[in-house]
Amino acid sequence: MDGQAQRPSRSGATELLRDLIQAASPNPPGDERAAAAVIRGYLAGIPGIEIEDAGVHPARPMIVARLRGRREGPALLLNGHMDTVPAGGRWTRDPFGAEIADGRMYGRGASDMKSGLAGLVVAFARLSEMRDELAGTIELHAVPDEEPGGHLGTEALLRAGRIAGDFAVVAEPTGLSVFRAQKGNVFADITVTGRSAHGSMPSHGLNAVSLAARLVTDLEDRLGARLAERTHPLVGPRTLNVGTIAGGTATNVVPDRCVLGVDRRVLPGESPQEALAELAAFVGDRGAVAATHLGAPFETAEDHPLVVAAQAAVASVMGVPRPCGGLVGSSDARFYADGAGIPTILLGPGSMDQAHIADESVPLDEVEASVPVFIDLARRLLARR
Ligand SMILES: [Zn+2]
Known part of the structure; x- marks a missing residue:
């Protein structure tokens, strides 16, 4: 051998x-x-x-x-x-x-x-x-x-x-x-809740996919931009990526649920728990944030x-x-x-x-x-x- x-x-x-x-x-x-x-x-x-x-x-x-x-x-x-x-x-x-x-x-x-x-x-x-x-x-x-x-x-x-x-x-x-x-990381699911209705009467429901889409844009435009302001000389900026989106059950149904999978990278000096809390505060009552993985x-x-x-x-x-x-x-x-x-x-x-x-x-x-x-x-x- x-x-x-x-x-x-x-x-x-x-x-x-x-x-x-x-x-x-x-x-x-x-x-x-x-x-x-x-x-x-x-x-x-x-x-x-x-x-x-x-x-x-x-x-x-x-x-x-x-x-x-x-x-x-x-x-x-x-x-x-x-x-x-x-x-x-x-x-x-x-x-x-x-x-x-x-x-x-x-x-x-x-x-x-x-x-x-x-x-x-x-x-x-x-x-x-x-x-x-x-x-x-x-x-x-x-x-x-x-x-x-x-x-x-x-x-x-x-x-x-x-x-x-x-x-x-x-x-x-x-x-x-x-x-x-x-770098560390926070992987989290954000569950956005709406109200289902027949697809022919969307005004009777609350579309969770639409709400989630607006949330994605806001996460990128405001939270992502704020995160990018801080960088580390060896590992670069804090980042946020929406990696997955899943919502809806059928084309003719107003969806009552949509889940985003978010990946937030953490710099030395930050804690994943703080980053998670910051994400939850940003989302507020627009969704329920639950961590799926925290890495220091x-x-x-x-x-x-x-x-x-x-x-x-x-x-x-x-x-x-x-x-x-x-x-x-x-x-x-x-x-x-x-x-x-x-x-x-x-x-x-x-x-x-x-x-x-x-x-x-x-x-x-x-x-x-x-x-x-x-x-x-x-x-x-x-x-x-
Ligand atoms: Zn390896």
């Missing part, structure tokens, strides 16, 4: 990425057993590495692997998700073929985020050879079920009280820049030792310093940052622009470079004192 002796790439991360892409794990339906077997096989038998399965469902393994330095010290947590979105249509290459062309590897999960996972796993294995130099613990979390929100993966780990540490790195695709902030934002300070060490590791490996960035979308990082209160960054090879698209790919030089970046970062944080 290991075969490191024959690996032509510098670190072995390219071959591990190939194996992970070929171990398809689209979610839905959600089954990470093949991908987990690849990681277990890679780490099996390496001295000093303890592996356990913390999964909460038979088809959804969750690898927690631990490496202890020779001395006591802080705990560094490394997270990567094993699932991907489904392949979808319009590919010109095999989505699970891991083809290489022009220095890039193609396949579902190439950027989001089997490349980051491969980089973490290879770095973790290498760090086991450096245990004498390390003070503290490194814990690798290879998790299922991130794409729909982490319920059977990192969230389950958090609920089980098993996320504890001093630093967390989530290897989502950041192009090997340090992302130290992430986070920001880790620029001068925090985790950010400083990560910036130094990137500059050292890539040869030039890079500015910090932030994630506009969402990821499991919130369970470490907000859920467990651990200073957290996102850092990994690949690009979010590649995530979820047809012909998803990743530059292999970035995949290879991620290994020394992760190793360098761990050594800076767990330097023996």
Whole structure:
């Protein structure tokens, strides 16, 4: 299973990425057993590495692997998700073929985020050879079920009280820049209620679809414009999107009910609960607002030792310093940052622009470079004192 002796790439991360892409794990339906077997096989038998399965469902393994330095010290947590979105249509290459062309590897999960996972796993294995130099613990979390929100993966780990540490790195695709902030989100349904009547006598009823349509326009024109006035230097403006509308039962009936699905993105410094309350206040008696999902934002300070060490590791490996960035979308990082209160960054090879698209790919030089970046970062944080 290991075969490191024959690996032509510098670190072995390219071959591990190939194996992970070929171990398809689209979610839905959600089954990470093949991908987990690849990681277990890679780490099996390496001295000093303890592996356990913390999964909460038979088809959804969750690898927690631990490496202890020779001395006591802080705990560094490394997270990567094993699932991907489904392949979808319009590919010109095999989505699970891991083809290489022009220095890039193609396949579902190439950027989001089997490349980051491969980089973490290879770095973790290498760090086991450096245990004498390390003070503290490194814990690798290879998790299922991130794409729909982490319920059977990192969230389950958090609920089980098993996320504890001093630093967390989530290897989502950041192009090997340090992302130290992430937006949060509020998903809410707004139910607009009218009064039904025969479609031939609309004046006898109150049309919920018409009321909802006016509400959509008002949400965009007034609330959306007000939200856009505040922006964050790393993740941009607050936004609001009406993603769904459902109302009416038949063409010849005045509809008495219409439901809007609204997506409000939250900046670091705001709370999802406040954003929800603000939305409800704006809607007022025009509809009933009910949250369907709340995700907290986070920001880790620029001068925090985790950010400083990560910036130094990137500059050292890539040869030039890079500015910090932030994630506009969402990821499991919130369970470490907000859920467990651990200073957290996102850092990994690949690009979010590649995530979820047809012909998803990743530059292999970035995949290879991620290994020394992760190793360098761990050594800076767990330097023996
Ligand atoms: Zn991802």
